Amino acid sequence: MSYEAPLKEMQFALTELADINSLTQHPGFEDATPDMVEAILKEAGKLASSVIEPLNKIGDEQGSRLVDGKVVNPDGFLEAYQQFVENGWPGLHQPTEFDGQGLPFLLQSAASEMWNSANMAFALCPMLTAGAIESINAHGSDEIKNTYLPKMVSGEWTGTMNLTEPQAGSDLSAVRTQATKEGEHYLIKGSKIFITWGDHEMTDNIIHLVLARLPDAPEGVKGISLFIVPKYLVNEDGSIGERNDAKAVSLEHKLGIHASPTCVMSFGDEGGAVGYLVGEENKGLACMFTMMNHARLEVGMEGVGLSERAYQHALAYAKDRTQGYSPGSEGRVSIIHHADVRRMLLQMKSLTEAGRGLAYVASAAHDHAFHAADENVRNSQRQRMDLLTPIVKAWCTECAQEVTTLGVQVHGGMGFIEETGAAQFMRDARIITIYEGTTGIQAGDLIGRKVLRDKGAAISELIAELNEFEATLKAQSGDEFAIMSTQFSAALKSLTESTQWVLEKGMETPHTAGAASVNFLMQMGTTLGGWLMAKSALAAQREIDAGSTDEFFKTKILTARFYAEHIMPRSQAYATTVQSGAGAIMDLSIENF
Numbered sequence: 001m002s003y004e005a006p007l008k009e010m011q012f013a014l015t016e017l018a019d020i021n022s023l024t025q026h027p028g029f030e031d032a033t034p035d036m037v038e039a040i041l042k043e044a045g046k047l048a049s050s051v052i053e054p055l056n057k058i059g060d061e062q063g064s065r066l067v068d069g070k071v072v073n074p075d076g077f078l079e080a081y082q083q084f085v086e087n088g089w090p091g092l093h094q095p096t097e098f099d100g101q102g103l104p105f106l107l108q109s110a111a112s113e114m115w116n117s118a119n120m121a122f123a124l125c126p127m128l129t130a131g132a133i134e135s136i137n138a139h140g141s142d143e144i145k146n147t148y149l150p151k152m153v154s155g156e157w158t159g160t161m162n163l164t165e166p167q168a169g170s171d172l173s174a175v176r177t178q179a180t181k182e183g184e185h186y187l188i189k190g191s192k193i194f195i196t197w198g199d200h201e202m203t204d205n206i207i208h209l210v211l212a213r214l215p216d217a218p219e220g221v222k223g224i225s226l227f228i229v230p231k232y233l234v235n236e237d238g239s240i241g242e243r244n245d246a247k248a249v250s251l252e253h254k255l256g257i258h259a260s261p262t263c264v265m266s267f268g269d270e271g272g273a274v275g276y277l278v279g280e281e282n283k284g285l286a287c288m289f290t291m292m293n294h295a296r297l298e299v300g301m302e303g304v305g306l307s308e309r310a311y312q313h314a315l316a317y318a319k320d321r322t323q324g325y326s327p328g329s330e331g332r333v334s335i336i337h338h339a340d341v342r343r344m345l346l347q348m349k350s351l352t353e354a355g356r357g358l359a360y361v362a363s364a365a366h367d368h369a370f371h372a373a374d375e376n377v378r379n380s381q382r383q384r385m386d387l388l389t390p391i392v393k394a395w396c397t398e399c400a401q402e403v404t405t406l407g408v409q410v411h412g413g414m415g416f417i418e419e420t421g422a423a424q425f426m427r428d429a430r431i432i433t434i435y436e437g438t439t440g441i442q443a444g445d446l447i448g449r450k451v452l453r454d455k456g457a458a459i460s461e462l463i464a465e466l467n468e469f470e471a472t473l474k475a476q477s478g479d480e481f482a483i484m485s486t487q488f489s490a491a492l493k494s495l496t497e498s499t500q501w502v503l504e505k506g507m508e509t510p511h512t513a514g515a516a517s518v519n520f521l522m523q524m525g526t527t528l529g530g531w532l533m534a535k536s537a538l539a540a541q542r543e544i545d546a547g548s549t550d551e552f553f554k555t556k557i558l559t560a561r562f563y564a565e566h567i568m569p570r571s572q573a574y575a576t577t578v579q580s581g582a583g584a585i586m587d588l589s590i591e592n593f
């Protein structure tokens with residue numbers, strides 16, 4: 001896969017939509033200049049295309065296996081991970097006090113988009129480590145931070161997230177793993193399922209973040225604590241000590257991401273795994289949410305990365321495959337001449353660009369929220385990041401289902417045949433709407449915690465910004481912009497009405513908000529995507545007006561027009577569904593389903 005085309009797209013979105021240059025004003029980000037950003041992304045792209053991507057198919061075919069109690073990864077993964085570490089990639093946006101490079105999370109998001117495009121199963125391992133670092137850094141004691149973070153930031157040790165148990169999936173209040181205090185540490189006993197990269201031989205140690213319950217803990221989520229449980233205990237001098245009582249007992253057989261070991265973890269089979277408390281007792285879920293929110297933005301990027309890859313793959317096939325005749329062309333044509341194939345490709349391209357824009361805007365909000373000098377800016381950007389996080393997670397990953405499925409469709413019958421590779425993108429993508437909180441859970445978070453709880457404050461601010469943008473878009477001359485403006489205004493009106501409806505009627509019956517939630521989230525994603533596509537088009541028009549003849553800018557405007565005509569109208573359909581309430585969903589008795 002070539003990274004040149006996406007690199008140009010990425011740089012455009014970073015500059016014009018996420019305003020990456022504004023980050024250099026924050027203390028610590030002074031070095032993130034446009035030249036530095038370009039140089040880093042080029043290197044990330046080279047690593048993606050020359051090292052990580054060639055392992056994608058091998059990883060799918062071989063998968064990770066459990067052999068004599070050890071997880072064996074597919075050929076080449078160990079060497080690729082070593083190169084990833086030697087090049088310093090794990091520390092890209094990590095704190096300098098633990099020897100990270102301290103660069104913006106936004107830059108990390110763009111780099112991880114390329115690694116996800118190349119090989120999502122591989123990219124998952126450093127992604128989870130980064131989330132674990134964020135949680136430990138935010139909530140761990142100095143001793144814990146100094147013991148674990150330098151090696152995790154360097155990538156010498158990886159991190160995992162241990163939430164799920166057979167009876168506790170979306171509902172973490174049901175977590176049963178036990179923690180008992182023993183002197184300075186705790187003994188952990190219990191079983192976790194579905195733990196991504198829960199064991200492997202790529203590093204000397206693995207640092208598990210585990211949710212568990214103390215014997216006298218209150219019921220439900222208020223009785224959950226967070227523990228670090230290292231695979232190997234760490235001696236006082238920082239060297240690796242004894243093997244801890246924590247191991248992978250089996251691996252799941254899955255639809256996709258075969259190279260990523262999804263482990264059943266057993267803690268305490270031989271008396272208890274040694275664990276160290278992170279944060280306060282019984283307040284572990286809040287600490288784990290630091291990691292989960294990080295991962296939710298990153299899983300959104302998985303959606304964008306897979307979508308970009310599926311699009312490029314389908315595009316190459318559509319230019320190559322000859323089939324049928326097309327009005328105005330001589331003889332048999334390549335399938336990209338057919339209007340319907342072009343429609344599919346543009347659907348893939350425009351959804352990918354819209355998702356990228358939204359994910360980058362949310363990542364920039366993350367940087368402002370944590371690094372801006374002004375407290376008011378930090379607070380308002382945190383509110384924006386919190387509002388956008390479930391939309392990035394759920395909308396970008398739902399779009400990836402559509403895009404990767406269309407990728408198969410563009411290939412015709414060959415799409416269904418594994419050797420073309422299109423099917424792998426679709427299979428790998430299937431998990432991303434499920435883990436890190438399903439689309440339903442994200443939608444519940446959006447409508448409940450992010451809209452109803454603050455009585456619409458955060459969303460109203462965003463809608464006010466969209467209203468200002470509406471006037472700017474209307475003022476732009478040209479046929480393409482007239483179409484974008486009409487569709488944007490209609491979508492914005494619908495979103496304003498839906499939001500009002502949710503605020504007024506969302507609590508009317510116990511099920512109203514739940515019934516509306518996913519369609520409301522999809523409506524928001526679609527409308528925000530249209531906003532960012534139109535914003536891109538305006539930026540492209542400025543370049544053309546300044547004399548640029550680069551086809552890239554014309555393409556931007558035409559792609560935004562396609563989105564306005566073919567994707568934006570979905571907003572109104574979602575709005576109708578949102579406002580129809582819970583009746584049709586809840587009136588049917590369970591017996592009559």
Ligand SMILES: Cc1cc2nc3c(=O)[nH]c(=O)nc-3n(C[C@H](O)[C@H](O)[C@H](O)COP(=O)(O)OP(=O)(O)OC[C@H]3O[C@@H](n4cnc5c(N)ncnc54)[C@H](O)[C@@H]3O)c2cc1C
Nearest residue numbers: 161162163164169170194195196262434435436437438440
């Ligand atoms: C490949 C893979 C990797 C994973 N990696 C990890 C990992 O590293 N660490 C980890 O801890 N876990 C991991 N998971 C677990 C994953 O996060 C859960 O599978 C996911 O959160 C859903 O939980 P569940 O499977 O129990 O489904 P359930 O919670 O049983 O959900 C089933 C369905 O019911 C819906 N539902 C449930 N509750 C509600 C509700 N309150 N409102 C509306 N709808 C609801 C869901 O949306 C879903 O459609 C992984 C899973 C897989 C398959």
